[in-house]
Amino acid sequence: MASVFHFGLLLLISGQLLLTATAAPTNSPEVTTSVTGCPSSQSDCTSGWVKFQGRSFKLLQVPLNFGFAVFSCFLRNASLLKIKTRDEIPMLAAMVHAANPNITSVWTGAIDTAGIFQASDRRWRWTDGSLVNKTYITDESDGSCIKMKTGGITMFKSEECDESLPYICSKNV
Numbered sequence: 001m002a003s004v005f006h007f008g009l010l011l012l013i014s015g016q017l018l019l020t021a022t023a024a025p026t027n028s029p030e031v032t033t034s035v036t037g038c039p040s041s042q043s044d045c046t047s048g049w050v051k052f053q054g055r056s057f058k059l060l061q062v063p064l065n066f067g068f069a070v071f072s073c074f075l076r077n078a079s080l081l082k083i084k085t086r087d088e089i090p091m092l093a094a095m096v097h098a099a100n101p102n103i104t105s106v107w108t109g110a111i112d113t114a115g116i117f118q119a120s121d122r123r124w125r126w127t128d129g130s131l132v133n134k135t136y137i138t139d140e141s142d143g144s145c146i147k148m149k150t151g152g153i154t155m156f157k158s159e160e161c162d163e164s165l166p167y168i169c170s171k172n173v
Ligand SMILES: *[C@@H]1O[C@H](CO)[C@@H](O)[C@H](O)[C@H]1NC(C)=O
Pocket: 036, 037, 038, 039, 075, 076, 077
């Protein structure tokens, strides 16, 4: 099971809608159409990548459970969302809002590996195995996977991994 989590990340979003975002971040993301690893030539896979500070993000709006979202991002040569810097958080929230204001939560790639290994202490990790900075997580009372709430104040909250949510893939290019 662990190898399933050795995937990169990816975020999807509509670049056109981004241009009309009212909550645009100070560093406006630029849309790129170059992507490797897409499982098909569907426009969903080849467009909508948002570049921000050297990384790329794509919002996928069709809801999936956490495991399928991990796999979907993997097929796009990316990973379920890994946050690397705090600056990325407001940019991503604005990106989601711009694409579809009805979306209030998206999966991140953070999971409690204690759940996988049946250990008792919670250890939040990204899908590349690195530890999540716990200061990101504001509420870990529910499930073993972390969603980013984008409606209202942006926050990271645990959720049942079976829940189907839109998700963001990210990659380091
Ligand atoms: C992912 O990237 C690798 C290396 O660039 C490439 O060889 C591979 O074909 C890509 N995967 C898919 C599914 O396109």
